[in-house]
Every structure is written in structure tokens, then in C-alpha cells.
Amino acid sequence: MEFLTLNKIDVTYDKKKTVLKGLNLEVKEGELVSLLGPSGCGKTTTLRVIAGFIEPSGGEFILDGRNYTKVPVHKRNFGIVFQSYALFPHLNVYDNVAFGLKLQKLKKAEIKRKVEDMLEICGLSEFADRFPGQMSGGQRQRVALARAMVIQPKLLLLDEPLSNLDAKLRINMRVEIKRLQKKFGITMIFVTHDQEECFSISDKVAVMNNGLIEQYDTPENIYLKPKTEFVARFIGFNNFIPLKKQSGGIFITERKELIQVEQETKLEEGLGTIRPDDILLADETVSENVMNATVGVRTFLGRSYQYEVDSTAGKLVVNAPIGKVYEPGDRVRVQLPKNKIIIVRKSM
Amino acid sequence: MRKNKMLVAFACCVFAFLFLPLFIIAVTAFGGESAITFPIQSFSLKWFANIFTSGSFISSFKTSFQIALFATLLALLVGIPAAYALARYTIKGKNMIQSFFLSPTIIPGIVLGFALYRFIVLVMRMPVFYGLLLGHFLAVLPYIIRVVGSSLSQFDFSIEEAAWSLGCGKVSAFFKVVIPNITSGIMAAFMLAFINSFNNIPVSMFLTGPGVSTFPTNLMNYIEYNYDPTVSAVSVLLMAGTIIIMFVVEKTLGIASLAK
Ligand SMILES: Nc1ncnc2c1ncn2[C@@H]1O[C@H](COP(=O)(O)OP(=O)(O)OP(=O)(O)O)[C@@H](O)[C@H]1O
Ligand SMILES: [Mg+2]
Numbered sequence: 001m002e003f004l005t006l007n008k009i010d011v012t013y014d015k016k017k018t019v020l021k022g023l024n025l026e027v028k029e030g031e032l033v034s035l036l037g038p039s040g041c042g043k044t045t046t047l048r049v050i051a052g053f054i055e056p057s058g059g060e061f062i063l064d065g066r067n068y069t070k071v072p073v074h075k076r077n078f079g080i081v082f083q084s085y086a087l088f089p090h091l092n093v094y095d096n097v098a099f100g101l102k103l104q105k106l107k108k109a110e111i112k113r114k115v116e117d118m119l120e121i122c123g124l125s126e127f128a129d130r131f132p133g134q135m136s137g138g139q140r141q142r143v144a145l146a147r148a149m150v151i152q153p154k155l156l157l158l159d160e161p162l163s164n165l166d167a168k169l170r171i172n173m174r175v176e177i178k179r180l181q182k183k184f185g186i187t188m189i190f191v192t193h194d195q196e197e198c199f200s201i202s203d204k205v206a207v208m209n210n211g212l213i214e215q216y217d218t219p220e221n222i223y224l225k226p227k228t229e230f231v232a233r234f235i236g237f238n239n240f241i242p243l244k245k246q247s248g249g250i251f252i253t254e255r256k257e258l259i260q261v262e263q264e265t266k267l268e269e270g271l272g273t274i275r276p277d278d279i280l281l282a283d284e285t286v287s288e289n290v291m292n293a294t295v296g297v298r299t300f301l302g303r304s305y306q307y308e309v310d311s312t313a314g315k316l317v318v319n320a321p322i323g324k325v326y327e328p329g330d331r332v333r334v335q336l337p338k339n340k341i342i343i344v345r346k347s348m
Numbered sequence: 349m350r351k352n353k354m355l356v357a358f359a360c361c362v363f364a365f366l367f368l369p370l371f372i373i374a375v376t377a378f379g380g381e382s383a384i385t386f387p388i389q390s391f392s393l394k395w396f397a398n399i400f401t402s403g404s405f406i407s408s409f410k411t412s413f414q415i416a417l418f419a420t421l422l423a424l425l426v427g428i429p430a431a432y433a434l435a436r437y438t439i440k441g442k443n444m445i446q447s448f449f450l451s452p453t454i455i456p457g458i459v460l461g462f463a464l465y466r467f468i469v470l471v472m473r474m475p476v477f478y479g480l481l482l483g484h485f486l487a488v489l490p491y492i493i494r495v496v497g498s499s500l501s502q503f504d505f506s507i508e509e510a511a512w513s514l515g516c517g518k519v520s521a522f523f524k525v526v527i528p529n530i531t532s533g534i535m536a537a538f539m540l541a542f543i544n545s546f547n548n549i550p551v552s553m554f555l556t557g558p559g560v561s562t563f564p565t566n567l568m569n570y571i572e573y574n575y576d577p578t579v580s581a582v583s584v585l586l587m588a589g590t591i592i593i594m595f596v597v598e599k600t601l602g603i604a605s606l607a608k
Contacts, residue, residue, distance in 0.1 A: 053509060073512040074521075080513040086506040090528040100514035151514060 003029035003064060003187055004050075004155065010058035011045050011211075019045050020211045022059070027204075032181050032188045034198040037208035038234070043191045046208070047157050050189060052076050063154065079148030079186075081158040085140045087132040093119070093143050094128040100151035118150040121180070138169045142176075149180065156181075156188045162197065174201050195235060199223065207231045209347070225263075230347040232273045239279070240271040241313045243343065251343070253313045259289050260338040270343045274336055276306060276319040281326075282335035289338055295330040309334060370587065377580035384577050395581040404566055405582065411477070412563035416545040419484035420492075423541055424534065426485075427492030432526070434493070435500035449493045457550030460487060465554035476557035483555045487548060488541035495540060499533020500526075 004027040011020040019042050027033050035043040048054045050061060052073035060069045068076060088096050097118055101111045119125045122142045132140055141161060148156060158177070162170045178201045181188050192198045198205055199219040206216045207230075215222060215231045226232040229240060243251040243259060245268045251259045259272060282290050293311035300306075304319045307326060311334055318334060326332060372386050380390030399405045430449075434442060464486065468479040503526065511521040527534075552562040561569070571579055 051509075051513060073509070074515050074517050076513070077515065078513060080510065082506045082510060084504055084506055086504060086510040088507060088511070088525055088529075090525075099511070099516075103515040147510075147514070 002026040003031075004189075005062040006046075006050070006059065007062065008059040009046070009049055009056045009061065011042075011049060011054060012057050018211065020049070020056070023211065023213060025206060025213060025216070027187060027189065029187055030185045031203045032178070032190060032201060033204045033206060034190045034192055034202040035206050035208055036192060036195065036198045036234075039193060041208045042211040043193075043208055044159055045211075047159050047189060047191050050155070051078060051080055051157055077151065077153055079151060079153035079156040081141075081144045081148050081156070081161045083160045083163060085132075085144040085164075087140055087143055087147070089132055092129050092131050093124060093135075096132070096143055097147045097150050099147065104151070114150055118146045121183075122146040122176075137165050138173065141165065141173060145177070145180065149184065149186070152184075153186065156186045158188065159191045160193070161190075162192075163194075170197065177201060207234060209234075214347070225342060226273070226344055228345045228347050229271050229273070232271075232342070232344050237273045237275055237342075239274050239276065239316050241273075242270075242346075243272045244269050255312055257291065257312060259313075259336065259341070261341045261343060262339045263342055265343040267343050267345060270345055272336075272341045273344050274341050276317040277304075278337060278340035279316060279318040280335040280337065281318065281320050281324075282333045286335055289336040289341075290333050291336075293332050293334050295326045295328055295332055298326070298328065373580050373583050374587070376577050377584045379577055381577075383575045384580060395577045396585070398576075398578045399581055399585070402578075404561070404570075405563075405578075408561050408563045408566035411480075411560060412546055415477075415480050415484050415562060416542045419481055419488055419545050420538055420541040422481075422485045423489045423492045424538065427489055427537070428496055428527075428534065431493045431497040431500055432522070435497055435503070436505060446497075449490045451490070453490050453494070457487075457548070461550040461552075461554040464551060468555060469557075476555070476560040479557075480552065480555045480560065480562065483551045484545045484548060487551050488545050491541045491544060492537045495537035496530065496533050499530045499536075503529060 004025070006023055006025040009020050009023040010018070012018045023042075023046060025033075025046075035046060037043055045054065049056050052068070052071065056069065060067055062068065088099065091099065094115060098111050098115045101114055106114075116125070116128075119128055122145060124139070124142055124146060127135065127139060127143075132143065135143070141164075144161070161177070162173050165173060174197055177188075177190075180186075181201075190198070190202065199222075202219055204216065205219050205222050206213045207222060208214065209230045215227045217225075217227075222231065223235055226235060226237065232240075241259075242254055243261075245265075246252045246258070249260055249262070251261055251272060253259060261272065291311045291313055293309040293316070296308040296310055296315075298305055298307050301319065304321055305325065307318045307320060309316050309318055309332065316334060320326075375388060376384045376386050377395060378391055378393070379385055379388030380392035380394075381388070433439070434446065439445065461483070464483045468474050468482055472479075474482065507525055507529070508521050511525045512518065516524060547564055548562070549564045549568065552565050556562060556565050567579060567582065
């Protein structure tokens with residue numbers, strides 16, 4: 001039994017613009033799940049459905065065995081961290097954090113204890129009397145986290161919480177978030193469009209495209225075994241060769257070249273994809289998955305050169321060590337190691 | 349540095365231009381002659397005494413004050429939720445509604461006054477005081493909606509959503525986090541509307557009736573038949589009152605909060 005289930009959620013804005021189309025998602029208790037995807041794919045919309053700000057036009061949202069689809073926001077008891085932090089400007093840090101507890105009608109002493117504990121955990125004790133306007137971005141971020149966590153939410157939702165911070169602070173804060181998540185065992189849903197951020201803190205990643213989840217898996221599997229062209233492109237694969245299965249492990253290109261692939265797949269037809277780093281410029285001795293090619297544009301990347309080569313299987317991008325330099329027009333042989341090729345489903 | 353001196357001189361001229369008339373009025377209020385003259389020939393406080401003995405000034409001041417206060421409060425009561433709805437939700441024809449609210453500030457006051465006269469006095473036959481109140485309410489409502497609306501357009505509504513998510517119902521969140529963050533806008537709207545109503549002539553002219561007149565209409569009537577410095581004395585008292593109010597506001601809230 002899953003802790004959180006989104007079942008065929010549909011969202012349509014302004015009665016015509018369908019943003020989510022039958023979205024499904026399942027999250028286990030205590031997991032940190034990221035929604036990753038390009039701008040406009042519906043991450044925020046998904047989060048707002050879970051938060052209760054948007055009522056979906058179809059589907060249901062179950063949490064802990066209870067149907068939450070129609071429960072109003074203020075009865076859900078979820079913590080939410082907004083991209084803009086959304087702290088209460090007229091209240092100091094202490095009152096910001098105490099806001100949710102006061103509404104729960106707890107005793108004064110208990111509120112005080114809880115708020116002070118939470119401020120301590122978030123490293124904010126010395127700022128209790130400050131107003132949000134007098135704090136830095138990172139500090140506000142922590143206040144926003146503290147305010148959302150102090151009510152001991154069933155679920156913590158974060159919408160690009162780190163996007164307003166500089167690079168160094170982002171890394172510190174994501175470690176912090178992960179630490180707090182482990183400490184309290186809170187189930188979290190984290191929206192981001194930064195891959196590295198998402199891979200580093202998530203237990204599971206849902207890669208979204210156009211209102212649908214393309215792949216829902218562990219960060220490792222997303223990175224190493226993308227299932228669709230979209231996911232592969234999103235995480236940095238940029239060589240795609242149309243292939244058809246011929247027999248187990250042997251695929252054929254459009255130009256009738258045979259390519260061996262180690263990975264098992266059920267797909268009869270798809271795209272063979274490989275990272276530029278994994279393609280080798282081969283000498284005469286190897287013969288497996290080797291193609292003739294002509295060197296095109298060369299770009300210096302620091303650690304390596306990137307070549308665009310025109311191979312018999314189409315244009316490929318290859319990163320080669322800087323030891324030997326090829327000039328445009330040079331004839332080379334490129335090898336696609338069979339254990340590095342992944343077959344993915346073509347995306348629309 | 350020459351440029352700077354020019355600027356100072358220019359600023360001085362502007363100040364002189366603004367303050368000289370006020371200064372002259374203030375001086376004439378203390379003249380002993382029976383008509384406004386400048387400079388004054390003798391010193392007297394009798395015109396100040398005249399304000400309080402004539403009675404009509406006091407009663408019309410009271411009327412105006414009450415009308416301005418109630419009309420403004422009523423307009424706040426209606427205008428704040430209206431401005432909120434306009435800022436918060438995407439309503440069909442939002443721009444049209446907004447320019448509709450702006451229109452009374454564009455069309456001449458006389459036209460508005462006459463239209464209200466037709467409606468309130470001739471059609472509805474309201475008692476004079478309530479007619480005035482309704483007229484002023486309608487005249488100041490656009491100011492409230494505009495000023496509070498511009499204050500709300502700066503407001504980050506995710507703050508309100510944050511309050512909901514922490515367990516606050518919608519109504520209570522409105523009072524707990526929206527209102528406290530637009531107080532400066534509400535104060536500014538209040539001042540603007542109050543002053544507008546208090547000074548209003550075109551609307552009041554049509555809506556005042558037997559026994560009820562507002563301060564400015566009373567003043568106007570007075571000037572029509574008298575040329576003595578009582579009106580100057582009235583102006584001095586009003587200026588003094590305004591200065592005192594500004595001083596108190598400055599001390600308690602800070603003038604910056606009004607300008608925000
Ligand atoms: N209130 C709204 N009314 C109409 N369309 C909207 C509304 N909010 C979002 N959309 C549209 O829905 C789509 C998904 O938006 P959403 O905010 O969920 O994207 P996102 O994945 O969070 O993107 P980003 O990474 O830019 O935040 C977008 O095409 C957007 O234009
Ligand atoms: Mg978003």
C-alpha cells in the first residue's frame with residue numbers, strides 16, 4: 001500500500017488548456033521524491049494539486065488511505081515551501097514559525113518550546129526577533145522550512161525552494177533539507193529543474209514532460225537507464241540512432257549496418273543512444289560496432305575535444321581526449337561500445 | 349556647482365509660489381477691517397470668534413466630518429473586498445471593470461453630482477443626510493479601489509496561500525496576513541477619500557437640502573454674500589488642524605508609511 005497516490009489526475013486551465021493528462025504518481029512513506037522537467041511541463045501544477053490550491057477536473061488524490069481530493073487546503077496539514085518563501089512580512093521570525101501552531105490552539109508554553117526547538121535545529125535561534133525583510137535569502141529559506149516543518153506535516157511540498165540562492169548556498173541547503181528529512185522521516189515532494197540538485201537528494205525522481213510522467217525511478221536508473229528519448233535528452237544524451245531489432249542483441253540501422261547492444265530490451269524498434277563521452281575513436285584493431293566517419297566541427301571543452309562527426313549512421317557528437325587532434329575533413333573510425341548503448345522509446 | 353544653485357533658486361520659487369497665497373490668507377484672517385485686505389491695517393481676532401458664533405460653520409463642519417468619515421468607512425468596507433477580488437482572481441472583463449472604477453475620477457464632478465441628484469433626490473427621495481452619504485460614498489469608492497488595488501498588486505499572494513496551508517481558513521487568512529500587509533495602502537486610501545469627500549462641492553451642491561449643508565457648500569454660500577475675513581480665519585483653523593494631524597501621524601506611524 002502506497003502512502004501517497006495520484007490517480008489519473010487531470011488539470012485544465014481556463015476550460016481549454018489541458019496541463020495534466022491522467023497523471024499517476026505513487027510515493028512511499030518517508031521518501032523524498034523529486035519532480036524534474038523542463039519549464040512549463042506541469043511540475044508546479046502537480047504540486048498545487050497535492051497542496052489543494054487547484055482542484056483537479058478528474059482523478060483522485062489518496063494519502064494514507066484517505067481521499068484528499070476535495071479536502072480544503074487549511075484542513076490538509078501539509079507543509080509548503082514556496083519559491084518566493086512567502087514569509088509573513090509583518091511578523092518576526094518567531095511569529096512566522098509559531099503561526100501554524102497558534103492556529104492549532106496549543107498551550108503557549110508548548111508553542112514556545114516547539115518553535116525554539118525548530119529554530120535551534122534550523123540554526124535560526126539568534127534571528128528570532130528579526131523581520132523577514134532584514135534577512136538574507138538563505139536565512140529566509142530556512143525560516144520558510146522551519147515554518148512548514150514545525151506543524152509536523154504529513155507531507156512537505158517544496159517548489160524550487162533553492163532557485164533563488166547562489167550556487168554554494170544551494171548545495172548547503174540541499175544537504176540541510178536532506179538532513180531534516182531523514183531526521184523527521186517526512187515524506188517530501190520536491191520540484192526542481194536542476195538535475196544535479198534532484199539526483200543528489202532524491203530517493204526517486206519523476207521526470208515530467210508535457211503533463212505526463214515519462215519515467216519514475218531511482219536517480220541511478222534515470223541516469224544510467226533512461227527509458228525514453230525525452231528522458232535521455234534531458235539528462236545529457238545527445239546521440240540518437242534509429243534502430244530495429246534483428247535478433248537478440250543485434251540491431252540494424254537504417255543503412256543496414258549491424259549494431260550489437262548488450263542491454264536487454266523488449267522494444268522491437270527504437271533509438272540507440274549513447275553519451276558523447278562513451279564513443280571511442282577507434283584504431284584498426286577493433287571491429288565491433290565500428291563505423292567510418294568524417295570529422296566536422298571541433299570544440300575545445302577543457303578536458304577533451306568535442307567533435308561533430310558525420311558517420312554512416314548519421315551525425316554523432318563525440319568527446320575525445322586531447323592527446324590527438326583531428327582536423328575537419330579527417331577520416332576516422334568511431335566505435336560505439338556495446339555495453340554503453342541504450343535503447344530508448346522514441347518520444348513524440 | 350552653478351547648476352546646483354539654480355536648482356535651489358528654482359525650488360525656492362516653487363515654494364514661494366505655493367506658500368505665498370497661504371501666507372496671505374493667514375495674515376488677512378487677523379485683520380480688523382470688514383473686508384479682506386492685505387496688508388492688514390489693524391489686528392483683531394473677531395473673525396475667529398465669528399466662526400463659532402455664527403453656528404452654521406460649526407454645524408456644517410460636523411455634517412461634513414460625519415459624511416466624510418462614514419462615507420469613507422463605508423467605501424473601505426466595500427472597496428477593500430472589491431479591490432481584493434480584482435487583484436486576486438482572473439475575472440472576465442477585468443480591465444473593463446477597472447476602467448469603470450476609474451471613470452468617476454475622470455468625468456467632471458458636476459456631471460456625477462447631477463446624475464446622483466436625478467437618482468438619489470428625484471427618484472429615490474432619500475432623506476438629505478443619507479442622500480449625501482450615498483453620494484459621497486459613490487464619489488470616493490473609486491479612490492479606495494484604486495489605491496488599495498495598487499497596494500494589493502504589490503502583494504505576493506503566495507503569502508496568503510502559505511497561511512492557508514498552515515491551517516488558516518480563507519476569511520481568517522485575509523484578516524491575519526492580507527490586511528496587515530496593506531495597511532499603508534488602506535491608510536493612504538482613507539486619507540485621500542476623506543479629504544476628497546470633505547472638500548467635495550459638485551456632488552454636495554446637488555444633494556444638500558433644507559437644513560443640511562456641508563462645510564464647503566456653506567463656505568461657498570457665505571462668500572457669495574459676505575466679503576469679510578471669516579473665510580480666512582476658517583482656512584487658518586483648517587490648516588492648523590491639518591498640520592496637527594500630520595504631526596500626530598508622523599509621530600505615530602511615520603509619514604513614510606503613507607507614501608509607501
Ligand atoms: N493559472 C494558470 N492559468 C493558465 N495557465 C496556467 C496557469 N498556471 C500555469 N499555467 C500553464 O500550465 C503549464 C504548466 O505550468 P506549471 O507552472 O505547472 O509549469 P512548471 O513545470 O512548474 O514550470 P516552471 O519550471 O517554469 O515553474 C504552463 O504551460 C503554464 O503556462
Ligand atoms: Mg513551477
